[in-house]
Amino acid sequence: MAEIVLDVRNQKTSFVTGRGMLAAVDGVSFTLERGKTLGVVGESGSGKSVLSRSIMRLLPGNALVPADSRVVLNGKDLTRLDEGALRRLRGPEMAIVFQDPMTSLNPVLTIGKQIMEVLTFHLGMPKRAARVRAVELLKAVGLPQPDVRVDQYPHQLSGGMRQRVAIAIAIACDPDLLIADEPTTALDVTVQAEILDLLQRMVRERNMAMILITHDMGVVAGRCDEVAVMYAGRIVEQAPVRDLFRNTRMPYTAALLSSIPRVTDPPHRRLDAIEGRPPDLINPPPGCPFAPRCKLADAACDAGVPPLEGPGRHRYACIRPLGQEAAA
Amino acid sequence: MADVSSSNRGTAQAKPEIDRNALAIALHRKSRSFGPFFWIPMCWLILVAIACIFAPFWGLPPADEIDWAYIQSPPVEGHPLGTDNLGRDMLSRIIWGGRVSLTVGFAAPFIGVGLGMILGMIAGYYRGWADEVIGILIDAWLAIPGLVVLLLFSVVFGGSLFMVCVSLGLLFIPTAARITRAATLNYSGREFVLAAKAMGASDFRILRKEIFPNIIWPLIAFILIDIPIAIVIEGALSFLGLSVKAPTPSWGGIIAEGREVLETMPHIAMYPTIIMFLTVLCFNLVGDAIRRRLADVREGAI
Amino acid sequence: MNDLTPFLAIDNLTVEYPLAGGRKVHAVTDFTAHVRRGETLGLVGESGCGKSSAARAVMQLPRPTGGQVTLDGQALTGLRGQALQKARRRFQMIFQDPIASLNPRMTVREIVSAPLDIAGIGTRAERDERVAAMLEKVGLNADQAMERRPHEFSGGQCQRISIARALVLEPDLLVCDEAVSALDVSVQAQVLNLLETLKRDLGLTMLFISHDLAVVKHVSDRVAVMYLGRLCELADAETIYTAPRHPYTRTLLSAVPEPDPDAPPRAVSMVPGELPSPVNPPSGCPFRTRCPRASDTCAATMPPLEEMAPGQFVACHHPHDGAGISA
Numbered sequence: 013m014a015e016i017v018l019d020v021r022n023q024k025t026s027f028v029t030g031r032g033m034l035a036a037v038d039g040v041s042f043t044l045e046r047g048k049t050l051g052v053v054g055e056s057g058s059g060k061s062v063l064s065r066s067i068m069r070l071l072p073g074n075a076l077v078p079a080d081s082r083v084v085l086n087g088k089d090l091t092r093l094d095e096g097a098l099r100r101l102r103g104p105e106m107a108i109v110f111q112d113p114m115t116s117l118n119p120v121l122t123i124g125k126q127i128m129e130v131l132t133f134h135l136g137m138p139k140r141a142a143r144v145r146a147v148e149l150l151k152a153v154g155l156p157q158p159d160v161r162v163d164q165y166p167h168q169l170s171g172g173m174r175q176r177v178a179i180a181i182a183i184a185c186d187p188d189l190l191i192a193d194e195p196t197t198a199l200d201v202t203v204q205a206e207i208l209d210l211l212q213r214m215v216r217e218r219n220m221a222m223i224l225i226t227h228d229m230g231v232v233a234g235r236c237d238e239v240a241v242m243y244a245g246r247i248v249e250q251a252p253v254r255d256l257f258r259n260t261r262m263p264y265t266a267a268l269l270s271s272i273p274r275v276t277d278p279p280h281r282r283l284d285a286i287e288g289r290p291p292d293l294i295n296p297p298p299g300c301p302f303a304p305r306c307k308l309a310d311a312a313c314d315a316g317v318p319p320l321e322g323p324g325r326h327r328y329a330c331i332r333p334l335g336q337e338a339a340a
Numbered sequence: 341m342a343d344v345s346s347s348n349r350g351t352a353q354a355k356p357e358i359d360r361n362a363l364a365i366a367l368h369r370k371s372r373s374f375g376p377f378f379w380i381p382m383c384w385l386i387l388v389a390i391a392c393i394f395a396p397f398w399g400l401p402p403a404d405e406i407d408w409a410y411i412q413s414p415p416v417e418g419h420p421l422g423t424d425n426l427g428r429d430m431l432s433r434i435i436w437g438g439r440v441s442l443t444v445g446f447a448a449p450f451i452g453v454g455l456g457m458i459l460g461m462i463a464g465y466y467r468g469w470a471d472e473v474i475g476i477l478i479d480a481w482l483a484i485p486g487l488v489v490l491l492l493f494s495v496v497f498g499g500s501l502f503m504v505c506v507s508l509g510l511l512f513i514p515t516a517a518r519i520t521r522a523a524t525l526n527y528s529g530r531e532f533v534l535a536a537k538a539m540g541a542s543d544f545r546i547l548r549k550e551i552f553p554n555i556i557w558p559l560i561a562f563i564l565i566d567i568p569i570a571i572v573i574e575g576a577l578s579f580l581g582l583s584v585k586a587p588t589p590s591w592g593g594i595i596a597e598g599r600e601v602l603e604t605m606p607h608i609a610m611y612p613t614i615i616m617f618l619t620v621l622c623f624n625l626v627g628d629a630i631r632r633r634l635a636d637v638r639e640g641a642i
Numbered sequence: 643m644n645d646l647t648p649f650l651a652i653d654n655l656t657v658e659y660p661l662a663g664g665r666k667v668h669a670v671t672d673f674t675a676h677v678r679r680g681e682t683l684g685l686v687g688e689s690g691c692g693k694s695s696a697a698r699a700v701m702q703l704p705r706p707t708g709g710q711v712t713l714d715g716q717a718l719t720g721l722r723g724q725a726l727q728k729a730r731r732r733f734q735m736i737f738q739d740p741i742a743s744l745n746p747r748m749t750v751r752e753i754v755s756a757p758l759d760i761a762g763i764g765t766r767a768e769r770d771e772r773v774a775a776m777l778e779k780v781g782l783n784a785d786q787a788m789e790r791r792p793h794e795f796s797g798g799q800c801q802r803i804s805i806a807r808a809l810v811l812e813p814d815l816l817v818c819d820e821a822v823s824a825l826d827v828s829v830q831a832q833v834l835n836l837l838e839t840l841k842r843d844l845g846l847t848m849l850f851i852s853h854d855l856a857v858v859k860h861v862s863d864r865v866a867v868m869y870l871g872r873l874c875e876l877a878d879a880e881t882i883y884t885a886p887r888h889p890y891t892r893t894l895l896s897a898v899p900e901p902d903p904d905a906p907p908r909a910v911s912m913v914p915g916e917l918p919s920p921v922n923p924p925s926g927c928p929f930r931t932r933c934p935r936a937s938d939t940c941a942a943t944m945p946p947l948e949e950m951a952p953g954q955f956v957a958c959h960h961p962h963d964g965a966g967i968s969a
Contacts, residue, residue, distance in 0.1 A: 268828060
């Protein structure tokens, strides 16, 4: 039985807006084991980024989280901790890599200083040792000439190198949980492949748990153990990666997969677009959030929100799942 | 057990679902609405504005009419704020003086921002040598002390209200031009401007239809800051006798006259001072409240 | 219509941006491509490869530093002032950011009728009629959309408005600069399908720029691959994906993550390092610093663009033999 690093139970995050309460994350539960990577896939507005910030407890002031939401990291309930205690956990136990390294790095500090800051704050390392460790970390993330780069500023590095530095900062204190929030969206494909390889290697070498958040099904396919598909603030299907792609149950996942243009398709193939648009999160539909756009939906789908359940590790929130004919 | 520690937050969340949205909307509205610090000053400004604009209709004695029966009088019947050292009705003088202050307060920023906007749009849109030349002109203009400009205008054009507005307006040009240039630079790089160019739109059309409606909001915010500044500077100029000529009343001028008899008749200097203080304070409060709302407008929310 | 004469001819296009100190950014260098009427040419490459600069140079926004752009026999690069403004009706553009490319202060009616207004076409009522018809054509409800402003629409809808604006003058050439890159996959599929339908119905010729190879393959008849301002390979869409000859094309293709957990992991065959600066590009072939096949010849001379198979043009001293891609 592998050790469970993260246990998220009924996480709900809402925002106060001028039109009402916007439920960005609406009852998400999952567990994550050490050494495993969970891919979270969703389109914009699906709540995947708010989920990552809810786990890190990095939410803006107008966010509301009900008292029964739980985020348990290494047995510690983060919802009960104050800001000071959380700050001591961010780094040694959990860390996050953001989409845009240009905005997550401080432009007026050298990258060496930014890594050393983390090391001295959390591990109490003396300055000289921290600098040596910083160079080691930069070397570990594959930054060329780490002993020269350590004294450079973020603007002197390319986008890919900056993301490597952001990863170096994130892993500096050996966190148990690494959240990568669209880490390659701002990068070119060739650089993307390198960064994803790097993240995968770090998870393996350091035996971390990783949540890889992305909008790109191609990114999760080769890099994750398990994939959770989010829609309208909920996980609508979660399964080991092969099951999700080969044995898709939730019609939304299937529709999403078939709307992706692939390099292996013949030119001018008409894409299977999902008509309509995602539901309004302030006044969500009464039943399944995908029902209004779903080709298989019937009256029963509007009756209530289907729970996320299923056999084994393959769970889906659907009362008219695909592939049932075969099972019967 | 676990739920006890968070029972406070629990009860706050326990409200029925339907209430949730209504509550959120109310909360959001409250955070954005104009409070009493907007409405009370606004009422005062409206009162001052109505009093000044319709000054001829209040049946006040003319501002330069001397009442020989009451010279340097404290408030009495017929002169609710008393008379000054020449026996002129204080209320009438303050209201007529307010016309000068408000005229300068509004005209000067509009002249300055209007001219500055044209320069700033040209510099920001065309860049290149036009930007360089305008930049140098503005730097040169800033090198001349504002007081020298004001004194020069008052010496040359002596006491014309229009020229007071122009001279003050000129002082607002550099900042207005810089704000406009920065905003224009930002918007002229946007894709919708490129799209307009791709349609074959003329530069004039792009400046008028694509850029102007977007940069007008920061400039309105700037005008709101400038109005009280202009009123204060005009007051200072009048106090020094460099604004409108003597028989025409102005707040600064009345304060200056009252200064001579400050020990015996403090009310003469006090009333216009209080009114000017309140008006400027109210303009600042109202301006701040509006500028906070304009920030939302600029983000396209309204 | 002669099929052999190109409808859009881009010849020896060069775009340079001056920097302080007399240096220059070589955004596009000596780019040549011909597009037939009704054809879609895809232009792919990574950021900084000059594909957007090339698109803007075709649009004369601004005029390219060197080379010629000819549309239907008319040399656009030679046009000035009024003549160019008038010619602009025939070629229009869609931009990447669906929200930034619409003026937030205008209503949809004003936005879409602006091209007609500028061209001085029709009365107000006639223009409104055309705008309404165009909005319906791009899949928007004209009655509901006309008086609204861009922020009331989603990204996909904003891109539809952009498309309506670009097509309301019935242009012949549509340049799409990363037109679907900012959209979610499901919305992206809607917009791509819409573009394909409109292209067929209106007989458009398209120049489709994107960093996404899969998207380009879906819309293009032929594809051009660019690296550091230069054309590497130009071939029909099927060939370039199944039998690429330029090492860079292969690198790019192998890096595309496939939405399939059983797809064999492909090694990205590229020498580790960084993209060279376009201010100071390498001598000879620009890809040689990262190319696994580079030799001394590559540093000495820029390989010319040669037709290595029918319709497949490659600029490489050591091309692959045209066999399919494998690991």
